[in-house]
Amino acid sequence: MTRLSLRLRVFLFFAALALGGSALIGAALWLGLARAQASTPENGFAFAGIVAVLGLLALCAGIWLLFDENVARPIERIAAEMRARAHAGVDRRVDTHAARYLGDLAPAAEAVSAQLGASTLATAQRVAVETERLAAETARLTALLTEIPVAMMMVGPGGQIVLYDGQAAEVLAQIHVPRLNAPLSDYFDPEAVAQAVRRMHRSGREVALVLASVDGRQSYAARMRPLDGGGYLLTVDGAEAQIAPEAERPLVYDFDLLTAPAPAALEDTPLSRLVHVVFDTETTGLLPHKDEVVQIAAVRVVNGRIVPGEVLDLLVDPGMPIPPAATRVHRVTDAMVRGRPDIAEAGRRFHGFARGAVIVAHNAPFDMAFLRRHQARMGVVWDNPILDTVLLSAVLFGAGQPHTLDALCDRLGVTLPPALRHTALGDARATAEVLVRMLPMLEARGITTFGQVLEETRRHGRILADQN
Structure with missing residues (x-):
């Protein structure tokens, strides 16, 4: 035949x-x-x-x-x-x-x-040479900034963080996990920042201010300098005293955020412009109505790329013994979670990490069921828009194909080390890598906005119903 x-x-x-x-x-x-x-x-x-x-x-x-x-x-x-x-x-x-x-x-x-x-390889080799040169320059710039005893952030015209150095990351981390494209008002008193911005625009010069954290626990002497084209440079003096000498101090930035258009309605927003928070949980069992979370991890994807360093990884005290069968899967033991935050505190931290972002997970209804069950204790509402990589896989590869995370990683060339499989951070990272590869594939098929993705994924909802 x-x-x-x-x-x-x-x-x-x-x-x-x-x-x-x-x-x-x-x-x-x-x-x-x-x-x-x-x-x-x-x-x-x-x-x-x-x-x-x-x-x-x-x-x-x-x-x-x-x-x-x-x-x-x-x-x-x-x-x-x-x-x-x-x-x-x-x-x-x-x-x-x-x-x-x-x-x-x-x-x-x-x-x-x-x-x-073959054509792509030849082009990639030329690009790699230039990328290596740019990476070396970035490393030198990062090393130079590390020696300067100030924390530095660049803030866009809309008040969102466009760049932060290692010192600034340490300052932000004392309040919450640093997040590219997050509003500065998520970290510091918005009224004090707004007053300083008005004074800076009136004078056209650098102004001094005191930055108070939103929780009122810290305050920092800072300076604000206007930038051509909008936005400003924010420096925090004396930040080096609060940073561990051995701490990594990367320079995190995305200058495309400076020229990003004003946010449209969510349904009309291009996929590449959305901020995605990709997360995974490990639990004591497979029953969301009675089992509990033992680990939550998440990474952020901005402008279609995973942002290095912007990671949430929390062990959670489930308030109950972890069954040995569950420990054999995710390797989280009772001793590891003893004294860790409970689901109320861990959920609040993750909610802050995911503020203003689209939440992404592999088989999202399962993981979200644990969070929503405890949202009253957390004092939050889980109203983020949600994408599911199982459904995105069905849209791209057909409903008849396997849609497990392992199958997706194999299909898209994502390496998932066995030691990280069935850990919350390992699976969240793998799901993020899968998402980054699927976004351009969706756009190539004419599925370019969030609304179009939702419309396509609704046709495959039965897949999740069968899995759960």
Whole structure:
């Protein structure tokens, strides 16, 4: 069969349908005639009609199953693999064996992909040289800023954090986890900041101010300097005294945030402009109505890239013994969670980390059920928009494919070390890597806004219902 042309194989499908249908109708008429001779003509005709209809339905179902298994699904798989290679940078061969009955389609797709890969590799080598040079310059700049005894932040025209250095990260971390694109008012008294901004705009010069944290526990002497094109540079004096000498001090920035357009309605916002917080939980069991969370971890994705250093990783005291079967999966023990925050405190921290962002998870209804059950204790409302990578996988690769996290990582070339599998941070990081690869694939298919993604994922809601 593999040597036959695709057109001949498609012809055989229809030939089997025609011949099989003719044979079924002939057999039904013969049986109907026998029935009519034994009873009445009416009974014979009715019996023949019933046998013919049921037989044709069975024949069509069988032919459809063969067509679906050997034509439709392989074509869908080849298309998804080519999308992954073209738009997500996945370097893997097209599965020609799965499409062995599609004639020359799979080898042709593999040839196109190989040629694309060769061209991409040549371009990537040139880009890598320039990237290495820029990385070296960034490292030198970071080292220079580390020696300056001030914390520095760049704030965009809309009041969002566009850049922060290592010292600033330490200052922000005393209030909450540092977050790129987060409003400065999430960390410091918004009224004091607003007054300083007004004074700076009136004078056009640098102004001094006292930054009080939103919780009122810290205050810092600071200076605010206007920037060309809007926004300002904020420096906190004497920050070096509060930073551990061995602490990492990266420079985190995204200058695209300076020129980002004003936020549109969520449904009309491009996927690449959304801030995503990708999270995962580990629990004492699989029943959200009675089991408890033992670990929450999350990473942030801004402008389609994972932001280094912006990580939340919390062990949670579940208030109950962790079953040995659960510990064997996620390796979290009773001793590890003893004295850790309970779900109310951990949930509040995660809620602050995810403020203003789209929450993303793999099988999100499961993880969100634990959080929503305790939201009254947390004193928060979980009203963030939510995306589920299971449903995004169904949109991109078809409902008939496996949609486990392991299958997605394999399909998209994401390496998930076995030691990190079934840890909250490891799975959150892997899900974020998967999301970053799927976003350009969605956009390439014309699914560019959050509203369009929701519309597409709703068609596959049954997948999550079956999983849960």
